[in-house]
Amino acid sequence: MNAIDTKQKILDAVDAGFDAQLATTRDFVAIPSTRGAEGPCQDMIGDLLRQRGYEVDDWHIDVDDLKDLRGFGPIEHDFSKARTVVGTYRPSTNAGRSLILQGHCDVVPTGPLEMWETPPFSPVIKDGKMYGRGACDMKSGTIGALYALDAIKAAGLKPTARIHFQSVIEEESTGVGALSTLQRGYRADACLIPEPTSGKMVRSQVGVIWFRLKVRGHPVHVFEAGSGANAITAAYHLIEALQKLEIEWNERAKSDRYFKALTHPINFNPGIIKGGDWASSVPAWCDVDCRIAILPGWSVADCQAEIRSCVSAAARDHRFLSNNPPEVEWSGFLSEGYELKDSAEAEAAFGKAFAAVYGGAVQDLVFTALTDTRFYGLNYNIPSLCFGASGAAMHGFNEYVDLDSLRKSTKATALFIAEWCGVEKV
Numbered sequence: 226m227n228a229i230d231t232k233q234k235i236l237d238a239v240d241a242g243f244d245a246q247l248a249t250t251r252d253f254v255a256i257p258s259t260r261g262a263e264g265p266c267q268d269m270i271g272d273l274l275r276q277r278g279y280e281v282d283d284w285h286i287d288v289d290d291l292k293d294l295r296g297f298g299p300i301e302h303d304f305s306k307a308r309t310v311v312g313t314y315r316p317s318t319n320a321g322r323s324l325i326l327q328g329h330c331d332v333v334p335t336g337p338l339e340m341w342e343t344p345p346f347s348p349v350i351k352d353g354k355m356y357g358r359g360a361c362d363m364k365s366g367t368i369g370a371l372y373a374l375d376a377i378k379a380a381g382l383k384p385t386a387r388i389h390f391q392s393v394i395e396e397e398s399t400g401v402g403a404l405s406t407l408q409r410g411y412r413a414d415a416c417l418i419p420e421p422t423s424g425k426m427v428r429s430q431v432g433v434i435w436f437r438l439k440v441r442g443h444p445v446h447v448f449e450a451g452s453g454a455n456a457i458t459a460a461y462h463l464i465e466a467l468q469k470l471e472i473e474w475n476e477r478a479k480s481d482r483y484f485k486a487l488t489h490p491i492n493f494n495p496g497i498i499k500g501g502d503w504a505s506s507v508p509a510w511c512d513v514d515c516r517i518a519i520l521p522g523w524s525v526a527d528c529q530a531e532i533r534s535c536v537s538a539a540a541r542d543h544r545f546l547s548n549n550p551p552e553v554e555w556s557g558f559l560s561e562g563y564e565l566k567d568s569a570e571a572e573a574a575f576g577k578a579f580a581a582v583y584g585g586a587v588q589d590l591v592f593t594a595l596t597d598t599r600f601y602g603l604n605y606n607i608p609s610l611c612f613g614a615s616g617a618a619m620h621g622f623n624e625y626v627d628l629d630s631l632r633k634s635t636k637a638t639a640l641f642i643a644e645w646c647g648v649e650k651v
């Protein structure tokens with residue numbers, strides 16, 4: 226069998242399996258796997274892997290095992306049910322290069338349900354798109370990778386290198402799920418994460434820091450508001466100061482070789498605000514949960530120090546805060562940026578797969594969000610590719626994945642696995 230036949234057989238097998246792939250994707254998207262509730266998704270992945278004959282490792286994550294590792298971010302919520310699931314394929318002939326395929330099954334909250342056209346966890350296919358929370362980011366990618374492996378088998382072939390199929394949690398808040406696979410000992414010659422990248426290859430991605438501003442005011446009845454201190458308005462003063470830090474960091478970003486092409490790569494977001502207890506009481510407290518990006522090569526510790534000093538300086542020129550300094554708490558991501566490099570072999574293999582499906586060369590994506598690739602690349606020098614389908618409204622309302630793009634990215638994934646791991650006849 227020649228190489229062209231092999232390719233065509235795999236591509237045909239992806240087409241033949243696509244309806245089944247969509248049905249599985251729909252079942253997976255239907256699970257409301259927000260943070261802390263990923264268990265049923267992990268059960269489903271474990272079952273899918275076992276049905277296919279993979280060796281399944283399903284374990285509880287112990288934060289103590291991870292807390293000293295590079296890239297760890299603090300966990301604040303109940304972590305007692307946190308699990309990682311890895312399915313391993315072991316080849317009978319070891320000839321190719323090993324591979325990690327990784328997807329995250331956690332999704333972000335839906336926001337107000339009435340703002341969705343169809344319920345977020347009742348996935349609907351319409352006009353070539355699948356709608357639902359997580360349909361795009363990134364449940365369709367995870368299931369796509371599984372069906373890419375299925376297509377190789379359906380084509381009468383089997384990979385000639387070890388493959389780990391990894392389903393992780395917490396990608397949207399710390400990345401500790403991915404970190405747990407490395408702590409457990411899973412390694413490979415390359416990693417592919419099929420996040421929805423619109424058919425581009427992530428070349429460089431930001432890091433992210435999460436922090437909480439804790440402002441404590443002085444509660445009094447509103448009739449004597451002048452003698453109190455309003456924690457909510459004081460928090461706004463700090464937010465404005467951090468917006469200035471955002472401007473400063475975007476200036477600094479102009480010297481980054483990839484991010485200089487973007488007008489505003491560093492985004493600061495006050496994402497959650499809570500405070501006060503009563504409309505007629507001057508609020509005694511306000512907590513603001515924030516996210517800010519940093520660039521590859523920037524030290525997380527240095528950026529944390531800058532955030533602290535920005536907040537302290539703003540507090541010093543505020544009537545109330547100067548005597549009641551706010552606290553800064555680290556509340557999730559403490560992540561470095563990651564640039565894909567030293568990955569020529571993996572990129573060459575992927576380039577062949579891409580050309581066969583899309584034609585031409587894959588374009589780079591300079592990404593203002595982060596992905597789990599950083600752990601593989603930074604902590605263990607594993608070239609870590611991020612490539613996947615197109616879609617829209619990730620983290621918004623009416624999130625969808627474009628199904629034609631999903632079919633193509635599944636094909637590219639399948640050909641990449643065959644190219645990288647090698648295949649032989651069953």
Ligand SMILES: [Zn+2]
Nearest residue numbers: 362363396420
């Ligand atoms: Zn994602």
